[in-house]
Amino acid sequence: GAGVSQTPSNKVTEKGKYVELRCDPISGHTALYWYRQSLGQGPEFLIYFQGTGAADDSGLPNDRFFAVRPEGSVSTLKIQRTERGDSAVYLCASSVLGGRVNNEQFFGPGTRLTVL
Amino acid sequence: GQQVMQIPQYQHVQEGEDFTTYCNSSTTLSNIQWYKQRPGGHPVFLIQLVKSGEVKKQKRLTFQFGEAKKNSSLHITATQTTDVGTYFCAGDRGSTLGRLYFGRGTQLTVWP
Numbered sequence: 691g692a693g694v695s696q697t698p699s700n701k702v703t704e705k706g707k708y709v710e711l712r713c714d715p716i717s718g719h720t721a722l723y724w725y726r727q728s729l730g731q732g733p734e735f736l737i738y739f740q741g742t743g744a745a746d747d748s749g750l751p752n753d754r755f756f757a758v759r760p761e762g763s764v765s766t767l768k769i770q771r772t773e774r775g776d777s778a779v780y781l782c783a784s785s786v787l788g789g790r791v792n793n794e795q796f797f798g799p800g801t802r803l804t805v806l
Numbered sequence: 807g808q809q810v811m812q813i814p815q816y817q818h819v820q821e822g823e824d825f826t827t828y829c830n831s832s833t834t835l836s837n838i839q840w841y842k843q844r845p846g847g848h849p850v851f852l853i854q855l856v857k858s859g860e861v862k863k864q865k866r867l868t869f870q871f872g873e874a875k876k877n878s879s880l881h882i883t884a885t886q887t888t889d890v891g892t893y894f895c896a897g898d899r900g901s902t903l904g905r906l907y908f909g910r911g912t913q914l915t916v917w918p
Contacts, residue, residue, distance in 0.1 A: 723906075725908075730910070731910055731911075732810075732812075732894050732896075732908030732909050732910050732911050733849065733894070733896075733906075733908045734908070735905055735906065735907070735908075738905055746905055749905075781848060781849070783849075793854075794839070794851040794854065795839075795849075795851060795906070796851070797841075797848040797849045797850070798848060799847075799848050800848055
């Protein structure tokens with residue numbers, strides 16, 4: 691079956707612009723995660739959805755970042771007034787239940803965001 | 807600050823040599839997961855360890871979870887060129903269901 695998909699695969703924008711990154715999780719997965727990965731680093735947690743609600747958004751760096759998952763499937767990560775420091779690969783992952791055990795996370799290919 | 811420390815950052819081995827990467831947490835973990843990321847790819851789940859002192863094997867890969875549930879290791883026996891990639895540990899600190907704290911990763915290079 692289809693894995694996690696993310697669009698666009700690459701996004702180049704100018705400082706100060708608004709961007710939206712989309713994640714389409716594996717069908718039936720209730721948990722969805724957003725991470726950010728900079729070169730040479732591990733994925734850094736941003737936000738976690740269980741169904742439609744954000745169960746933990748404490749990883750969002752500031753109020754320029756916002757994410758939604760209105761119908762419990764597709765999610766959109768929104769970044770306002772982008773800064774050069776926002777440049778990174780944004781990864782989305784989903785898992786079946788999002789519980790503590792057997793919560794293998796399936797990652798998408800990521801969106802490479804470059805802010806000029 | 808970094809919640810989960812992982813060493814070494816880089817490891818270069820000759821094909822056939824063994825490889826080990828270590829992961830340490832400042833706090834007790836509920837469980838730990840290991841992922842592999844090939845160059846240009848995304849993280850792919852390898853295994854999850856839950857119990858204190860747990861040891862799991864997958865062919866040439868051996869995973870261990872420490873007795874105190876604060877450290878873990880991944881050992882690869884007789885590396886092959888297909889093992890190339892970055893190996894990440896990811897700890898669940900038990901604070902938020904499913905939230906993982908990734909280490910910085912160990913980038914493995916295997917010379918043929």
